[in-house]
Amino acid sequence: MTVTRRELLKLAGSAGVMSLAPAFARAAKLEKTKVAIAVGGKALVYYLPLTIAEVRGYFKDEGLDVTIADFAGGAKALQAVVGGSADVVSGAFEHSLNLQSKGQFYRNFVLQGRAPLIGFGVSTKTMANYKSPADLKGKKIGVTAPGSSTNMVVNFFLAKHGLKPSDVSIIGVGAGAGAITALRSGQVDAMSNTDPVVTALVSSGDMKVIADTRTLKDTRDIFGGNMPAGTLYTAQSYIDANPNTVQALANAIVRADKWIQKAGIDEIAKTVPSSYLLGEPEVYKAALKASLEGLSPDGIIPEDGAATAVKALAAFVPDFDPAKVDPSKIWTNEFAKRANEKYPNG
Template sequence: MIYWRRKYISMLLLVCLTLACTRHGGKPPIQIAVGGQTQFIYLPLTLADRLGYFKDEGLEVTISDLRGGSEALAAMMGGSVDMVAGFYEHTIRAQAQGKRLVMVALFDRYPGLVLMVGKKHFDHVRTINDLVGKPVGVTAPGSSTDQLVKYLLRQNGLDPHSIPVVTAGISTMLAALEQDRVWAGVTVDPLASKLERDGIARPLYDTRTEKGTHDIFGGPWPAGGVYTTAEFIQQNPDTVQSVVNAAVRVLRYIQEHPAEEIAAVMPESFWAADRDRYVESLRANLSLYSPDGIMPESGPPNVLKSLSLVDGKIAEANVDLKDTYDNRFVLNAR
C-alpha cells in the first residue's frame, strides 16, 4: 500500500513538472536585476514586461529593483539573478577582473547621466574642480553614477578619489539635495528633469543628448542594456534569444509610439504623481533609445578608453572587446 502511494505521488509530481515546463515553453523562470527600475534608461525592461512581450516568448520573468548598477551586478555574480539590465561598462570591468560578462541587447545609445549641483551651491560650483572635497551623491559605490564622477575628475587632472561620494539612490537623491546633505548628485531622468524644473538643482555635466555625451566622453558611449554571464548564455541560448526577442520588440514599440502612449503602459507609481510632466520628460528622452538593440562597433572602444583613464587595472588589462558583447541574438530576433 505504501509502495503504491509513493508511486502515485511520484507520478503526480512528474505530471506537475511536465505541465510547468509546457506552460513556459520548456524555459526556466528568469530573474533580472536592475539598479533603479523607474529610470528612463531602463524603461524598455519594464515596458516589455507590461506589454506582455516576455510572456509571448514563453518566459516567466521576475524583475528585482535594486539601488544601483553595482548592486545588480553583485546579485548576478552571487547567483541570485540570471541577467542584469545595466550599463555596458560592467562587461569591460568584469573582463579586467578575469570574468566574462556579455551584453546581448543594447537599450541606450548614450548614458543619460546628469551631474547636478544643488541650489545652495549654484554660485560656487562651475566645474568639477569646485566639488573637490565636497560630498556628491551617487546611486551606489562602483555604479555608473560613481564612475562618472571619477572620470570627470581624472579628465581634469584630479585624483579620482578626491570627491567623497555618498550613497543616495533614486528615491533619496531629491531629499539629499534639498537638505544639503550633498553639494551635487548624479542622477537620470525623470528625476533630473524634476530637480531642474523645481529649482532644486541644475546640470553641470549632462549626457542626456548625443552632443552632451560627445562633449564629455569624446565620442559615442553605449550604456544601458541586458547582459549576463558567458556561462548562462552557453547553457541557456534559447532563453537568452527569447529575452532578446522581447527587448528588440519593445525597442521597435518605442520607435513607433508617442511618449503619451508609452507612459500610459508604465506603472502609475513611475509617474511620481505627475503624469503630464512624466510624459514631457519622456518625450525629451526618446532619442536616447536604440532603434534596434545592436551594439555599434564604434562604441565599445570609446567606453574602454574612458574606463582606462580612471582605472589602472583596466588600462593594463588586455581587454578583448569582442567578448564583451554579442550581436548575434539581436540579429536573429524575430
C-alpha cells in the same frame, strides 16, 4: 562591404560559431522558462525598455516567466548575478569590461540605451556660486550606488578636469524620490543620476546640470565616441548553456525598443506604473522627451561602443589595464539581429 560581412557571418554560422544565437525560424525549445533579472533602478528612463517588455507582455509572448528584482544601483544588481541570486543583469554596458579585467566573462546581448542618459549637476543652494569643476573639490556627490554608471560619469568628468575621485565624497542615494530628497535637503552638494530624477530637480530649480549624457551629441563630446548604456548582459557560461532563452529575452527587449520609438510620450507615460511618475506626470513626460534620443531604436550595440568604454574605464578605474581585456568578448549583436528579423516592425 556589407555583403562581405554577411557572407563572413554565414560562414561563421556554418562553422558552429553562430550557435551562440540560433535562427529565430527554428522552433527552438527554451532551455529555461524562468529567468530572474536584476536591475538597479527599474523606474528610471534608463531601463524603460525592460519595463515596457514586462508591462506589455513581451516576455510572456516569448514563453518566459520573468521576475525582476530591483536594487539601488547597477553595481548592486550586478552583485546579485555574480552571487547567483539572479540570472541576467539589466545594467550598464561597461560593467562587463570591468568584470573581464578580473577574470569574469560576461557578455552584453541586447541594447536598451545608446547613451548613458545621465545628468550630472550641482545644487543651486549649497553650490549657488559654482563656476568650474574645481569647485567640486571637497564636496559630497550623490550617485545611485557607488561603482554604478552614475559614479562612472562623475569620475570621468573629474578626470577630464584634472581632479581625482578622492577629491570628492561619493554617496549612494538610490534612483528615486530618495535621491531627490538627498539633494534638496543638502545631504549632497551635487548629483549624478538619470531621469526622471534629473528632470525633476532641474524643473524645480534645485539643480544646475554641468554634464549631460542624455543626447548622442553630448555623449560623443564627453566620451569621444558612442558609449552604450543600459543592456541585458549575463555570464558567457549562461549564454552558452541557454542560447534559446537568451534569444527570447533579446526578442522581448527589441520589441520594447521599437514600441517606445513609435508610441510617443503620452502613451509611454500611460503605460508605465503610476509610481514611476513620482506624483508629477508632466515632469516625467519632460524627462522622457529629454532622454528619448538616447534610447536604442533596435537593440543593436554600436560597433565602436566597446572601444569607447575601454577608454572611459582606463581614465578613472584604479588598476584597470586595457591591455588585459578583449573588448570583442563583452558584446554580441547576433541575438539582436535575429530579434529584428523576427520583429522588423516591432
